[in-house]
Amino acid sequence: MIGWMGKFRALFLLSLVALVLSGCGKENLTALVPKGYGAESSMDLIILTTVVMLFVFLIVMLVYVIVLVRFRKKKGQEDFIPKQVEGNKTLETIWTIIPILLLLVIAVPTVAATFDLADQNGSSEGINIQVTGNQYWWHFNYMGEEIQTSQDLYIPEGERVYLNMLSSDVIHSFWVPSISGKMDVNPENENRMYIEAYEEGVYWGKCAELCGPSHSLMDFKVVVVSPEEYDQWIEDMQNVDPEEEPLDAVAQEGKALFEENSCMGCHAIGSSPAQVGPNLTNFGDRSTVAGILEPTKDNLTTWIMDPESIKPGNKMTGNYPDLTEEEADKIAEYLMQLQPSEVTPDSAGN
Numbered sequence: 001m002i003g004w005m006g007k008f009r010a011l012f013l014l015s016l017v018a019l020v021l022s023g024c025g026k027e028n029l030t031a032l033v034p035k036g037y038g039a040e041s042s043m044d045l046i047i048l049t050t051v052v053m054l055f056v057f058l059i060v061m062l063v064y065v066i067v068l069v070r071f072r073k074k075k076g077q078e079d080f081i082p083k084q085v086e087g088n089k090t091l092e093t094i095w096t097i098i099p100i101l102l103l104l105v106i107a108v109p110t111v112a113a114t115f116d117l118a119d120q121n122g123s124s125e126g127i128n129i130q131v132t133g134n135q136y137w138w139h140f141n142y143m144g145e146e147i148q149t150s151q152d153l154y155i156p157e158g159e160r161v162y163l164n165m166l167s168s169d170v171i172h173s174f175w176v177p178s179i180s181g182k183m184d185v186n187p188e189n190e191n192r193m194y195i196e197a198y199e200e201g202v203y204w205g206k207c208a209e210l211c212g213p214s215h216s217l218m219d220f221k222v223v224v225v226s227p228e229e230y231d232q233w234i235e236d237m238q239n240v241d242p243e244e245e246p247l248d249a250v251a252q253e254g255k256a257l258f259e260e261n262s263c264m265g266c267h268a269i270g271s272s273p274a275q276v277g278p279n280l281t282n283f284g285d286r287s288t289v290a291g292i293l294e295p296t297k298d299n300l301t302t303w304i305m306d307p308e309s310i311k312p313g314n315k316m317t318g319n320y321p322d323l324t325e326e327e328a329d330k331i332a333e334y335l336m337q338l339q340p341s342e343v344t345p346d347s348a349g350n
């Protein structure tokens with residue numbers, strides 16, 4: 001038997017857990033603090049449906065309490081049977097019509113928002129990016145710009161960016177909660193959506209469809225910069241010449257090792273569309289290593305030596321010659337020096 005103290009303690013623990021867990025949301029990874037058009041439109045619907053549900057809950061509770069109090073068995077009236085309202089047409093009509101009205105209140109704005117978010121009218125003049133989902137990383141091809149990049153998606157603040165999405169393997173789902181709703185990324189049948197961010201910053205993206213052992217590590221970032229910085233970034237990326245990168249002596253050695261150890265078989269540096277692995281053109285500017293680790297040289301060396309320990313089941317593991325720590329370190333030095341632009345996640349704030 002749990003006494004009232006026990007019950008109280010359980011309730012207290014439960015409230016504590018709720019309080020602590022509610023702190024788990026990250027500000028740049030929550031649909032509840034919308035920073036973009038799609039997220040705002042979802043938030044409006046979340047508020048609307050919550051208000052409707054709360055309204056229904058309160059009315060039902062009110063009726064419930066009234067019935068409990070008024071029709072409870074009273075002393076001396078044990079045999080009293082209240083008036084029976086079974087088959088009352090008026091009542092039945094009312095409680096059929098009210099839910100229909102409530103559903104309409106929810107359905108009309110929901111359907112309107114769905115059509116609005118699927119609108120592709122501006123796509124011919126707007127920025128178009130081909131998004132490719134891969135186990136367990138994201139590739140971005142800026143159409144018409146000759147720019148290929150991975151993991152960090154740069155977009156200008158306040159502009160609609162049209163995404164055309166396909167997967168190279170299994171079904172993934174593209175989700176940047178702060179900016180927009182999610183969209184499945186299929187191996188066939190291109191899905192399209194647009195995103196529009198209101199505020200500069202770095203927003204977290206997630207794969208939202210179970211796609212393999214490292215699914216939960218399939219993170220990416222959306223880097224929202226001012227329109228001027230965006231143009232600057234595009235120009236910097238277009239002007240990259242992998243052969244002309246300024247590198248120090250160690251990085252030069254790293255570059256040679258990178259070329260000797262079949263890294264180039266999967267990774268492109270520059271605008272070539274090779275896509276077995278992430279494009280590394282601006283790797284030194286990245287907000288992460290492999291989408292999830294802090295962008296430090298140590299983390300990068302660990303990744304190069306043993307990617308399996310970081311992302312189980314990834315497609316790099318075991319597909320290149322063994323490296324000594326010294327070699328991995330030199331390659332890491334080279335990759336960290338690939339910094340073609342002044343416009344970076346750091347310059348975009350947080």
Ligand code: HEC
Pocket residue numbers: 135136137150151258261262263264265266267276277278279286288289290291300303304311314315316319320331335
């Ligand atoms: C068989 C293809 C293949 C080869 C060969 C290969 N990689 Fe990779 N690499 C990948 C894939 C796939 C990923 C993405 C893994 C993931 O995140 O799931 C990756 C990820 C990376 C990343 C992280 C990229 C990012 O955007 O954060 C780095 C750095 C990297 N590889 C370096 C190397 C180096 C250095 C070599 C050579 C020693 C190499 N790779 C050889 C396929 C390959």
Ligand SMILES: [Cu+2]
Pocket residue numbers: 133134135136171172173207208209210211215218
């Ligand atoms: Cu995925």
